[in-house]
Amino acid sequence: AQKVTQAQTEISVVEKEDVTLDCVYETRDTTYYLFWYKQPPSGELVFLIRRNSFDEQNEISGRYSWNFQKSTSSFNFTITASQVVDSAVYFCALSEWNFNKFYFGSGTKLNVKP
């Protein structure tokens, strides 16, 4: 069965610190997609990244970077030099190849203090 675990319920950091949000997933599928979404206090779900199971190349986008390791079934998200505007709940998610099933982790609340 598919499952996504975000063991960190809440993290607090001071502005400019680096922070890593952990995501561990379980699936028997060989083709799947992994996602990260940001949910700021305003409530909308903001897409950050999608990674398919065939592409283990790490990705960097500005202050954001993602480390996908199939060997450990992890898809961790690092924010470098965090800012107050990064404060939000971050969700990791896993989908089947056809998106019919989409599994969210329980979310990690990130508090960035000035």
Added chain:
Amino acid sequence: DTAVSQTPKYLVTQMGNDKSIKCEQNLGHDTMYWYKQDSKKFLKIMFSYNNKELIINETVPNRFSPKSPDKAHLNLHINSLELGDSAVYFCASSQVGTPGEIHNYGYTFGSGTRLTVV
């Protein structure tokens, strides 16, 4: 233009009422979904429709009835609202692929509808 739009954004209603939430996507996606986010922020899929056909119904009470008049619309009608139905409901859409294809398929969420039952 908003890709996935939901209306209303906020809905406050009394127990026992019937209400609808509308969702429209202009992305040309084949599949649409409804998710429920509870007070603990846990997101769970409720329904999935592909080209107007129901493909997922995740043990949702039959007071909840999705309706898809066309593949760009998926509305959610709720009968006899209960206090426990209070949550944020998200609509989403996606483009379905085939195994092995490596394409940048989208999976886009609406901005959510906060339903409060009093």
